[in-house]
Amino acid sequence: MTFLQTYVEAFGAYILGGLSGLGRFTQFTGKVFFWGAKPPFRVRLLIEQLFFIGNKSLFIVGLTSLFSGMVFALQMYLGVSAINMDSIVGPIVAISLAKELAPVFAGLVVAGRCGSAMAAQIGSMKVTEQLDALEVMGINPHQYLAVPRVLGATLSMPMLCAVFMLVGNFGSWLTGVHILGIDEVMYFQKLSDFMRLGHVAEGLIKAGCFGFLIGLIGSYHGFEVSGGAEGVGRGTNLAVVWGMVTVLVSDYFISSFLTKIL
C-alpha cells in the first residue's frame, strides 16, 4: 500500500511540477511579447545577438550541412540507381533539405550552441544579482535580455537555414555528379522540374518558428536559474534538452500546418 502510495504521489508531484513549469513558461512568453512591443526598441542589442548567434553556429551549420547533403545523396543514389533513376537524387535531396533537414538540423545546432549560451548568460547574471541591478535601475530584464535574444534567434534561424540548404545542395551535387557520376545536365534538369519555391518557404518559415522557440526556451531557463553556479549548469542543461526536444516535436505540428497552406 505505502509502496503504491509513494509512486502515485511521486507521479502526481511530477505532473504538478510539469504543469506549474508550463504555467511559468506561458507567463514568461507573455512578458516577452508585452515588453517586446514596448519602446525603447534596443536595435543594438538585437544586432549583437544576430552576430552572436551567427558567430556561434555558422561554422558548424556549414560543416554539418555539407556532410548531410553528401551522405544523403550517397544513400539516395544507392536506392534509386537500382531502378535507373539516379538523376532524381538531386531533387530528392534538395526537397528533403528544404523541407526538413535544413530547418531541423540548424535548429538542433542553434539549440545546442546558442540556447545553452543564452541560459548560461542570463542565469549567471541572475545569481550574481545583475538582473536585480537592472530592475533597480528601472530597466526591465525581460525587455533588455530576453526580447533581443528571442528576436535574434527568430531572425537568424532562417538565414542559417538558407545557408544549410545552399551548402547541403552543394554537397549533394559534389557527391552526386563528381563522385557517383550522375549526369550533370540531367541532375539540374530534374532539380528544376521538381523543386518548388514553396518547399524553400516552408523550411524558412519553420526555421523562424524554431528560432523563436529556442530563444524563448533558452532565455526562460536563464531566468529560472536559482542557487549559484550549480543552478546555472542545470539551467544550461535544461535549455539544450528542451530546446532540441521542442524543435523535433513542434516540427510535426508546424509541418502539418504549413503543408496545408503552402
Place this chain on the structure above:
Amino acid sequence: MTDAIIFKNVTKRYGTATVLNNLSFSIKEGKITTILGFSGAGKSTLMKHILGLTIPTEGQITSLGVNMNDLDELGLREFRRNFGMVFQYAALFDNLTAYENVAFPLREFTKLKDAKIREKVDDLLEAVELVPESWHRLPSELSGGMRKRVGLARALALEPRVMLYDEPTSGLDPISTQVVCDLIVDTAKRNADKKLTSLIISHDVRASLRISDFIMFLERGSIVEYCTVEEFRESNNPTIRRFLEL
C-alpha cells in the same frame, strides 16, 4: 528633520510565514541608517519593499513623499531612479568594463553627449578612488573591493536621493572594510547639500556603529530597537547585547 521613507503598519507574508510584522517607522532624510539583524530577520525583504520590488501584504509605504501604492509598473520604474543601490557582490555587468558599467545608467537614462558622459564617469571613478589602470578592465579582472567601488560609482551616476547598501562590507578584509566604510561616509558628506539619505543592511556591528547615525535592529520581522548609535550602544535588550558582544 524630514522623513525620506515612511512605513505604516507594513506586513509581508509569504504563505503563512510572516517576514515583516506590522512595521511602522521612518528613515530620516540626509542621515545614515543601518538595519542590523541576524540572517533571515527580513532585512533584504525590507529593502526590496523600499524599491517596490516587493509589495507589502498590508500597510503603506511612503517614499520621498510618494505613496508607493499609487505607482503603476512604469511609474515605479521611473521612481526607482531616485535610488542608487550597491549590491553585496557589486552586481557589475560582466560583459562591460568598469568604465562602461559606470557609464551605463548615464547612457540609458540621460541624453548627455559622449564627452559629457566621459567627464562624469571620470569624476565618479576618481571619487571612489579606483586606480586608473583598472578603469578599462572587466569585472572578472577586479578584486572584490575594487568591484564594490565601481558598484558605488555606478549607483551614484544618476545622482540618487537615497543610497542603499546591501551588506557593503561582508566578504572584505579589514582594510577594505575600512575603505568601503570611509567611502560610504564620504559619499554621504559630499552629497550632504543634496540631503543624500543612506540606508545600509549589515551584519557588521563594529562597522555599523562607526558610520551610522541611526541603527534599527530587526529580529524575525519585528523592530527590536530603533535609535541613535549612542543609545544603541547603551541598550539593555539581551539580544542586542549578544549582538554587540560578537
